[in-house]
Amino acid sequence: MKHEIIFPTKFPIQKELLKLLKKRVSLHSVYVISISKEKNTQHVNLFPESINSEQLIIYTLLIISYKSISKNIGKFMDDVYHKMQQQCKVYPIIYTLDDVKRKLDFGNNFLNRIVNQAPCIYQEDDSLLRFGSIQRFYHKRIYDPIQTTWNSRMKRAGYLLSTVNSIDIDEEPTAIIGILHFVLEQVCAALIALFWEFTPYYYSLPYLFHLCGHFTQLPQTIFSQKTFESQRMFYMLCNAHYQMRYKSQNKFSIRDSDKAYNLCDRFFCEAQNLGEKKLEELKKLHC
Structure with missing residues (x-):
């Protein structure tokens, strides 16, 4: 029997956010x-002088729904x-209730840690209560699958990185940056699988970098985005594969591709x- 469980408000704009999520998702818990x-x-130093402030609240949420959402995560x-x-x-990281139980x-x-450690701000019933006493599994x-996934994705990323050297950099800077986009995807997916034991369903670079930021500052350090030039470089890496699909002319320079390669190579090595x-x-914990 469904009976909404009310939690006290303790996070910024929690009520407004939950109200919106209930309209967008057949919500079970958050x-x-x-x-x-x-x-x-x-x-603002010109007359009339003023100070304007804006605050952005950034949430990372596990959203459990009764049905799969119709929109992809980016549009959501x-x-x-x-x-x-x-x-x-x-x-968001979104699962259906049946998937979570299974x-x-x-x-x-991954889900065990969240259900037992993360604050729950909404829950329609107590159907996940029986999982509250389950300890983390080590075996x-x-x-073995964690190690296999890590090795596979990093090998794939290393291969993609090596192919860049076989491309004529004078001819195809857009192709080089497009390949580097997928290098970053593979490295991020490898890190997330290793540290969280989780495989994302959505692969935009800002989303992957954000998830990686929960256990390492490596993406934010190498791709800091503190200057216009670093923001532009990150934009190129995020969008070069779209440029390859829809644009016939090169939008990027040889200098752009060379700088992008150096950043991605550093990211790969440090990761x-x-x-x-x-x-x-x-290995010490599981074996």
């Missing part, structure tokens, strides 16, 4: 994986952002070192 705030202040994120008057951005029954460590049969250390840590 767990807060993380929350952060970004504040921008503008000082944009819809929430605009309906919340650009005051709140949500990075995965928890089979010992999914070689859990470690490799970070991952190997994590792999050793997991």
Whole structure:
């Protein structure tokens, strides 16, 4: 029997966000994986002088629904952002209730951690209560697929990175940056599988970088976006594969592709070192 469980308001614009999510999703429950705030202040020195402040609330949520959502995650994120008057951005991980129950029954460590550790801000019933006492699972049969996924994705990323050197850089900077986009995808997916034991269903680079930011500052450090040039570079890496599909003329320069390669090579190498250390840590726990 469904009976909505009310939780006290303790997160910014929680009520407004839940009200919107209920309209967009056949909602069962919502767990807060993380929350952060970004504040921008503008000082106007011309008469009349003023100070304008804007605050953006950024949520990472596990959203459990009764039915699969009809929109892809990117459109869902944009819809929430605009309906919340650009005051709140949500990075969602969305499962159906049946999927969550099935995965928890089979010992999914990722969902187990969230259900047992993350604050729940909405729950329509207590059907997940029985999973509350389940401990994290450690076994070689859990470690082996993690190691296989890590090795496979990093090998794939390394191969893509190596193919860049076989392309005539004077002719195809757009192709090079397009390939580098997929290098970053593979490295991020490898890190997320290793640290979270989770496989994303959505592969936009800002989304993947945001998820990686929960366990490492590597993406934010290498692709800092603190200057116009770094923002432009990140934009190129996010969109070069679209340029390859829809534009026949090169939009990027040789200098752009060379700089993008150096950043991605650094990201790959540092992620490799970070991952190997994590792999050793997991091996001690599982084997």
